[in-house]
Amino acid sequence: MLVMVVDSSTPAVTAALVRVEDPELPGGGDPLVTVLAERVTVDGRAHGELLAPQIQAVLAEGGAAPGDLAAVVAGTGPGPFTGLRAGMVTAAALGHALDIPVYGVCSLDGIGHGQPGRLLVATDARRKEVYWAVYSGGVRVDGPAVDKPAAVSVEVDAAAGDGADKYAEVFGLPLLPPRYPSARALAALAADRVRAKAPGETLTPRYLRRPDAVAPGERKPALP
Incomplete structure (x- = not known):
């Protein structure tokens, strides 16, 4: 196929x-x-x-x-x-x-799948944050989530992903491929x-953040 x-x-x-x-x-x-x-x-x-x-x-x-x-x-x-x-x-x-x-x-599973040991996968989320998940023996066991790199406290052997590379000094972990x-x-x-040949799915994006744009609240009266 x-x-x-x-x-x-x-x-x-x-x-x-x-x-x-x-x-x-x-x-x-x-x-x-x-x-x-x-x-x-x-x-x-x-x-x-x-x-x-x-x-x-x-x-x-x-x-x-x-x-x-x-x-x-x-x-x-x-x-x-x-x-x-x-x-x-x-x-x-x-x-x-x-x-x-x-x-x-x-x-993130496209980076962590099949990887040995315990692995942190982190991609760049911008705003000085990362999207991350933890894998054990290639299977996701934690996440996905979005946080500042310093707030990601997990016990792993190595890291992978462009976020892991960008914040390598913060994570202090050996880096593995792939980057993406x-x-x-x-x-x-x-x-x-x-x-x-399973039925198709409605794709649901994993944004993890609230949108920047929000509906305006009720207008306050200009006159007393």
């Missing part, structure tokens, strides 16, 4: 064409996930402009047409509002246009749903 993976939760605008297979190993086994073509452009201000051309590029490189896709997998954050929304809207629109299911995956969510990991986390 061919799957389009998109993620825009970080400055790394990602689109990848992935093949998900069932190895049919005796006694079962994890599905094979192969990245056929991938485009990653690090630009935190051009998610909307970059994503659609990158989707077209990976389809062309992989020798596939949009109609060949069986599903779309989207990173659901956490991430800054504007960039994250661009990827999720694109994923939802693609799924709707092709009448194929769309599956969401926590973007891996398209292959996002696809692997949705692979069971893809193989089962």
